[in-house]
Amino acid sequence: MQFTDIVGLPDIKEHLIQSVEREEVAHAQLFLGPEGSANLALALAYARFLNCDNRQADGSCADARGGQSGNASNPYIHPDLHFVFPVCSTKKITGKDVVSDSFITEWRTFLSEHPYGTLAEWSQYLGAENKALNISKEESRNIIRKLSLTAFSNRYKIVIIWHPEYMHPAAANGILKILEEPPERTLFLLVAHSTEQLLPTILSRTQIVTIRAFHDDEIVRILAEKETDSVDYQRLQRIATLAEGNLQRALQVYDDIEDDSHQLFREWMRLCYVQDYKKLLPFMDKFHKQSKETQKMLFEYGLALIREILVHQSVNHLTDYDLEDTVHKEKSLIRLQGKDLDFVVNFSKVVDLSALEKMTGLFNDAYYQLERNASPKIILLDTSLQLGRLMKRI
Numbered sequence: 001m002q003f004t005d006i007v008g009l010p011d012i013k014e015h016l017i018q019s020v021e022r023e024e025v026a027h028a029q030l031f032l033g034p035e036g037s038a039n040l041a042l043a044l045a046y047a048r049f050l051n052c053d054n055r056q057a058d059g060s061c062a063d064a065r066g067g068q069s070g071n072a073s074n075p076y077i078h079p080d081l082h083f084v085f086p087v088c089s090t091k092k093i094t095g096k097d098v099v100s101d102s103f104i105t106e107w108r109t110f111l112s113e114h115p116y117g118t119l120a121e122w123s124q125y126l127g128a129e130n131k132a133l134n135i136s137k138e139e140s141r142n143i144i145r146k147l148s149l150t151a152f153s154n155r156y157k158i159v160i161i162w163h164p165e166y167m168h169p170a171a172a173n174g175i176l177k178i179l180e181e182p183p184e185r186t187l188f189l190l191v192a193h194s195t196e197q198l199l200p201t202i203l204s205r206t207q208i209v210t211i212r213a214f215h216d217d218e219i220v221r222i223l224a225e226k227e228t229d230s231v232d233y234q235r236l237q238r239i240a241t242l243a244e245g246n247l248q249r250a251l252q253v254y255d256d257i258e259d260d261s262h263q264l265f266r267e268w269m270r271l272c273y274v275q276d277y278k279k280l281l282p283f284m285d286k287f288h289k290q291s292k293e294t295q296k297m298l299f300e301y302g303l304a305l306i307r308e309i310l311v312h313q314s315v316n317h318l319t320d321y322d323l324e325d326t327v328h329k330e331k332s333l334i335r336l337q338g339k340d341l342d343f344v345v346n347f348s349k350v351v352d353l354s355a356l357e358k359m360t361g362l363f364n365d366a367y368y369q370l371e372r373n374a375s376p377k378i379i380l381l382d383t384s385l386q387l388g389r390l391m392k393r394i
């Protein structure tokens with residue numbers, strides 16, 4: 001993973017590149033970003049750039065071995081690059097052996113295949129079988145032992161800790177001293193989604209690098225690179241809207257889910273509006289046959305549309321006062337195009353703020369019930385009846 005492999009985020013990449021060029025590298029940094037952001041990818045690219053012998057101005061590394069690779073086929077194998085990440089016991093690995101080094105082969109493969117991967121995906125890849133993942137106190141001893149060894153190269157020894165919020169308190173306390181005063185040319189790169197579960201003593205010893213979520217246009221560009229034929233930008237824009245900046249979610253929708261949520265939702269709203277429950281029955285049968293992820297996507301799409309409707313209604317309200325600059329800014333917040341945008345414009349005429357609030361509650365409840373394996377037919381029927389009554393009163 002190199003900076004040039006990561007789409008967008010130019011300001012953050014430039015900040016990291018310049019810190020290396022000026023040799024102003026903090027010994028402990030926390031790459032903090034929401035799930036599906038590029039925080040892990042940026043940490044990997046930063047580590048590669050730090051140990052590169054032939055750095056380029058754009059942040060790429062022109063080394064034959066990629067700067068930190070002892071094995072050209074996998075850039076995550078190097079004696080000065082160490083990983084710590086949440087794991088759990090398996091049939092073959094138990095007790096004190098449940099540490100990152102015992103799963104390093106699987107981890108390197110996972111990184112190569114999922115540089116934007118989530119903890120849930122790692123758990124599934126690992127075969128955790130609903131077991132809780134954590135970073136045990138034994139890891140702190142391993143970190144101290146590894147860093148006491150002489151560096152292989154003349155640059156940096158780097159420890160990347162993924163999800164430090166899952167560290168056992170004893171493990172977190174065990175690395176406080178070395179985190180504050182590491183050996184010379186030793187760096188800690190922590191990658192986390194939230195600071196709430198991190199010990200204040202860990203936070204106080206790190207320099208935070210805030211990573212924003214991906215913008216819609218960045219997600220569209222990444223997905224467009226996967227297209228082999230003509231690019232359906234409207235479909236990609238729809239996926240980006242649903243993903244809400246979460247690249248991994250966008251990739252999941254792109255790869256695994258039949259993308260007809262927009263058509264299903266429009267048909268569903270029309271049936272609820274006219275209260276044609278006879279035609280709703282075959283619609284329910286069709287919904288029931290879909291995968292759970294596709295079913296959940298219907299309600300996610302509904303929630304995304306409500307956001308667009310609220311923005312559209314806000315634009316219309318501001319237009320009455322001829323606030324042209326403000327209206328222009330508000331219009332830039334509308335992310336849908338084509339038929340999706342037409343539906344938002346038309347549907348916003350028949351729902352008010354109170355109805356949108358109640359619809360949000362209905363969609364959230366339906367999503368919650370689906371996740372807990374309630375009957376899809378019953379969920380859709382109940383939600384449809386409530387929507388029909390709600391629209392009738394408007």
